[in-house]
Amino acid sequence: MSDLHQPIDESEDSESIVAGRSAAAARSTWTSVVVNILLSSLQITVGVLARSQGLIADGIHSLSDLVADFVVLFASHHGAKEADADHPYGHQRFENAASLVVGALLLAVGAGMAWSAIGKLENPDSIPVVHAAALAVAAVALVAKEILFRYMLKIATRVKSSMLVANAWHARSDAASSLVVGIGIAGNLAGYPLLDPIAALIVGLMIAKMGWGFAWDALHALMDRGIDEQEVAAITSTLAATPGVMGVHDVRTRKMGDMIVVDAHIEVDATIPVEAGHDIAVAARRNVMARHRVLSLMTHVDPWHRPDLDHASAGAPAARSDAGT
Helix, strand or coil: CCCCEECCCCCHHHHHHHHHHHHHHHHHHHHHHHHHHHHHHHHHHHHHHHCCHHHHHHHHHHHHHHHHHHHHHHHHHHHCCCCCCCCCCCCCCHHHHHHHHHHHHHHHHHHHHHHHHHHHHHCHHHCCCCCCHHHHHHHHHHHHHHHHHHHHHHHHHHHCCHHHHHHHHHHHHHHHHHHHHHHHHHHHHCCCCCHHHHHHHHHHHHHHHHHHHHHHHHHHHHCCCCCCHHHHHHHHHHHHCCCCCCEEEEEEEEEECCEEEEEEEEEECCCCCHHHHHHHHHHHHHHHHHHCCEEEEEEEEEECCCCCCCCCCCCCCCCCEECCC
């Protein structure tokens, strides 16, 4: 058996993708910072004056967005750094760590808001009647946050960044919370004062649930969870379509931020020279790097239709594709 282990460095395409995503993250996040500064100041001020716990809770939620925004900016800046001796695959996992921090922040804020609302519900006589101004501010916040969500999600989808998607949906959770708060304030004004703290409780639970989801996904990414089967199949197909590749197996993937690190075994004609096998591996790598969001690819060249016992004792799952002769 002739083996060829070939590490692949970041290509120019990968570097440009990382740089573009970093610029997009900064642009959308600074927009979110400005919006959240204005909204949180307005919501908390009016919430205190109008005596609305729901509006104050919504304002605190907007403040948590500011912390999340600065976490995203920090991660985008460091994640765009080039690979170095200590981080040979680059720094893209700053994004996964940032998503974990954002998720934990949402979970903590949501739990705190729910706890405060429960305290109010235990003492209904202490719930005041809110001022109508609180309803107007809740409506303004709802519209502003929904527009911000659509703007941020459009950018996040375009650059395929899970960190930006998480931050965009954080903005959508704000819009949903503003809707619930608006309903609660309207109910309070209609003579049902319990609806204001109930709205605050619902908002808190919504935020906590979303935070748990983001934190759980980020934790799995940091533990080298592979990508979905559909994307693995697409990468395998690209490798198998390379001229000279007779088969593909042992395709393994892991996330590096929103990029992918791939290890794959390709099979070539056993009778060709090592140099020819190397050229096929290089061509296969280029095809994958050009068509998929792959940061690094390690190829292992095997002779076609010969036993491959490299992983026989490990019991690891393998993806295999025969390209034919």
